[in-house]
Amino acid sequence: MVERQNSVCFRTLHLDQPWRLDSYRSIGGYGQWERILQERPDPADLIEQLKLSALRGRGGAGFPTGLKWSFMLRSAPGQRYIVCNSDEGEPGTCKDRDILRYNPHQLIEGMAIAGYCIGATVGYNYIRGEFFEPTERFEAAVQEAYAAGLLGKDIGGSGIDFDLYVHNGAGAYICGEETALLESIEGKKGQPRYKPPFPAQSGLYGRPTTINNTESLASVPVILEKGGQWFLDQGLPNNGGLKVFSVTGHVEKPRNLEVPLGTPFRELLAQCGGVKGGKKLKAVIPGGSSTPVVPGDQMMELNMDYDSLAKAGSMLGSGAVIVMAEGTDMVKVLANLAHFYAAESCGQCTPCREGTGWLSRVLHRILKGQGRREDLDLLDDAANRIMGRTICALGDAAAMPVRSFLKHYRHEFERYIAQGERCVS
Amino acid sequence: MTQKVKIEIDGRTCEATPGEMIIAVADRAGIPIPRFCYHKKLSIAANCRMCLVEAEQGGRPFPKLVPACATPVMEGMRVQTRSALAREAQQSTLEFLLINHPLDCPICDQGGECELQDLTLRYGKDKSRYAEAKRVVKDENLGPLIATEMTRCIHCTRCVRFGAEIAGLRELGATGRGDHMRIGTYVEQTLGHELSGNIIDLCPVGALTAKPSRFRARPWELIQVDGIAPHDGLGSHLHLHVRGRQLVRVHPRAQEAINETWISDRDRFSYTGLSAPDRLGEPMIKREGGCWQALEWQGALQIAAERIREAGSELGALIAPNATLEEMYLLQRLVRGLGAQAIDSRLRQQDFRGDAADASLPWLGVSIAKVEEQEGILLIGSDIRQEQPLLAHRVRKAALAGGLVATVNPYRLDLTFPAIQFTASPSGMLRELAALAKALRKRGSGTLRTLISEVKPTAQQVEVAEQLKQAGKRYRGLILLGALATAHPDYSLLRALAHLIADATRAKVGFLPAAANSFGAYLAGALPHRLPGARPAETPGLSAEAMLNKPRKVYLLWGLEPGFDLADPAKAVQGLDRADFVIACTGYRSPALERVADLLLPIALFAETSGTLVNAQLDWQSFRGAIPPPVEARPGWKVLRVLGNLLELEGFDYRSSEEVLEELRKQCAHAKPNNDPRGDLKKLPPRLSNGDRLYRIGNVPIYALDALVRRAEPLQANAEFLQVSLNPDQAAEMGLGAGDQVEIDQGEGKLAKAPVRLDPRIPRGCARIPAGLSGSEQLGPQIGPVSLEKR
Amino acid sequence: MSLKSTPQTLPTDPAVRENLFNPEIRAAIDRHIAKYPPEWKQSAVMPALTLVQEWNGGWLTIELMNEVAAYLEMPPIAVYEVASFYGMYDLKPTGRHKVCVCNSISCLLNGSEALIEHVKKRYQVAPGETTADGKFTFKEVECLGACRHAPVVLIDKTYGENLTPEALDRWIEELD
């Protein structure tokens, strides 16, 4: 595994100043884009390679990227857009930041190729506002690419246009949700849109639009270079390729690691130096704060891929692996998560606006030692009533941790309520 | 035609258009689906989550409950609105909403007609499990019309969408996020849009309520009576809510073809003027030394009859264009029965030279609903948002649908939709139209020929002309003349030019009625040149202008205030002063009226009398009285009946207003709407020269239209006051600055004083000095030369 | 005809528009406007607010929001909505710097609580407030997207990684 590590989005990491155009060029960067500019291949063939690769969206939902691109009707007249989602706000996730900082050109190439495949001549990269340095890096790379004649109108006389712009967020997790992100680019509050219509029919400015995560798009040049089959072979069927995992929390060496899908969690943990202080593993949130928590023992037997985690009742999500050691106060952790969703709910739909606040208030009351016995059933029930009833998935994201924490660690909550004081297992 | 699909809701088969939302189909079938954010006139937000239902398509259930308001139907869809799962979701949504909603319905103004209260009773649980602190929201003062209790807000965003989509002016918004989201203006400002009151009806809870009627009554104490709005040319349908002898509030009554589901703030709140302190309750007569004395009806009517009999053919009658059809008809019978010919209701017109060629029965030219389907609209002399608020909404819809809207006006309008505005001085307006005609290769004849020969169309005028022509080709072109055209000294020429452009583009010509019954006057014969049934009079009588220029022995003024409702108040007062006797049938006393009148007879106003109004599309809209008139005031038709009897005129024994109406209706059997000129309008020389005189533009502001709105306090609270608006460049040249007090001189009469306001929307050569506002009583012609002197 | 995907324009007199802000800010906003379709000037509202906020020393007044609205020909309320929605806009006066400590899960697991308590005590400032000397405004923020360096602090435009209370003190010390 170690030898295949960091060979897609992080393949420039070993270079000096990997974010520069010549560094990227030195490993064959922009080769795929230049080939497209010269040969103008049939986009359908490129999309075929992506489908073959089994690349699934790295933003959290895991939707097959090739299939998503094929929804864009190339024949439909008028403007289309490709939008990159670099809003990275899911607690635990910090991979896109490093792609922007260390391999911006590969993302630019991926966006340009995506634009070509879906017939978009304009792309926007939505980068969260707090990412000042990554934005600078990325914008400098865009300037380099323009200067090198890799972007713009009628690029290199190919007749192909592609313009790329950055749109910065300004502090709102919800703008990571793809339609909220589009609203935000349109100069509005980031409030998710009800779907249908899906962005492929009516997206940015009401035009057909494809939105992909930074990592998804940055993977594309490598997939085209080495072939869809190669990428698929790196991972598992239906779980192609490598994926960046942000391993954080109670580990010795928190880090981003790009490893093949299907890598055992045990190995991933070992690569990060194991649990901090040599403690016992208590629990893991395997795919970003929105995904259900998995008890440590169970986690130690799992492999890191979409299907295995789904089978275990959780999700791969954005690949943010949050590790919790023995001694972690699960009530406090859940209260922290609940606070996050209440603070980040956009406020438009009832169950989420009212429900997330409710969950958070009850959990903080329990944390303060003022819990009541009926609170736990109430929490579970309220979470259930949010699930599946909101405009966007933030409602589910807020509900799933509550339900899973109560399922696995109910006794800790009960002890809090019974003793009304801090309680550590 | 689009194909229909069949779907099943709760086991019932319903027919639907593909793409229609489930909720719309259910509503049509009468199957109740609870909702808060959905409103058929607004965009879909799907944010309240109250309408979640279970659905399946082709035997495959949707993975989640779907919002009925945002889920389009497809052939074979099956929907369950009351399954256990759907009910549980609906109940959950209510529980979430009630977390932060006060549970004090008994002290809420919406109590008894609250959608949240209703749905909670029907779908909710009886006990809340929420035990945390509730949100408290600070209220904003949104002005005199709308009261707020924002703690009650459930964030359905109907009011916000209304502003963006219907009003076209975003005043309210949802600021903040999560459960800190607040609906408001953020900066605590008065809502200024002329349709803003509709958010009161849209708000499903008691967050936004009507300030003037707040806490005045509980819904179950109210009796609901149908009514017709008495101001603009729509005759919007109203619900009048009455408690005892009082009209407590006014709501819209849905009428798709006229007002859809809306009403203007003027129609909603003008009722407050009914109880103004200067309301006239008893007949009064002016005694020696100018003091007024009350007297019995009988005596008063006898005096009136005597004076009228004495005057005979020397009687002149002016009747407000919002009087009922019955009043107009009886008054003209009375005047003509005495051999007099002087009756008019066109009080704000100054150019009557076109009467001989006047349209036989003017109207809007298309139905109200069709206005929004026009692809090209040319608006001549109309501040349409102020004159006809809801018609402006139809024009807006036409513009948003991609239609061309062009205007020719003496000042630039604040519009909430894209429009090409040609702005020019009154004489310049003629040239703008002449240029459009020229762009259409029309040379014209008579005066028009000279006008047209002198202009050169701009590229934009050529473009507008071309687009009008394209619209006309598809029968979607409309040229409308409004109140500023009517008041124009060269109204006849404006009309001639409008018809010329219409000829060249195949657009229709339409008229915007100045008031609620302006077209009714044609049918009732309350005009010097029209007999009942809109039949042309063989020998036309005296127009409003003529009868004031050639003073009559006795005047009968019906429902008007000489200082405010006439085209040239200064001259009118002079004329009235010279009469032997002036009888005013009126709802109010006012200093100007008391000055000229000798006898005041109190008549019933809007909502106090039965009657009929004829709107812009010539609907006869009858209504009954909802409340009794105050003290001794009487319905106008009854006053006229007694007068007719006292004067021994034949056939004045009506037993009801319906009988009056029936009699008139028979005479109108052959009256057909027709806007074509009946003769030549274009032989007249223009009254205006191109000279560099300053012209007064005396528009009538929205809340100055008639005696009733002028007394509606909530509307007046933020209404315009008399100011002289000048183009900044022009003001600089004249050595005037913002706030300077100037004397306004229109030749005759006394001087009025007002402050200067700078406004780039006013073209050079014009001073916008409104009519109908306090302080304007002494002024001259609404549109006419003016000079300003700094004080 | 909906709030969605239709720009909400409210025209501004060109003479007024040309005199808003200063030439540098106008040019900077114009560069953003150029990124979007011409009828979508409002797309530049976020960068415009960011620029104007920075120019004003860290926060936005109602007047400035109104000017942004006028410059982008949007209804003012649409600008208030945006400014009050996103966490990086401050609508109250701020200190010379902004110290934003992440309080989300990875940082919590790695000591952000201690960091937050430390700032509160040492500098006598509650979250959302400014130190008495006006040096900095203290904000607790949600995940900063740099969790592998937890606990993370953002001061103005710079991320600080794996911060201890002492390291944070030293950093704050260096601020002017």
Ligand SMILES: Cc1cc2nc3c(=O)[nH]c(=O)nc-3n(C[C@H](O)[C@H](O)[C@H](O)COP(=O)(O)O)c2cc1C
């Ligand atoms: C509340 C919420 C937050 C999200 N945040 C992000 C994010 O920060 N970055 C991201 O790429 N996707 C995020 N997503 C997922 C996006 O909606 C979308 O699925 C993704 O950008 C699609 O790209 P992909 O198919 O390449 O993963 C979020 C979704 C939700 C519901």
Ligand code: SF4
């Ligand atoms: S689920 Fe929450 S974040 Fe998503 S649309 Fe509804 S209120 Fe907004």
Ligand code: FES
């Ligand atoms: S949890 Fe702090 S940066 Fe992510």
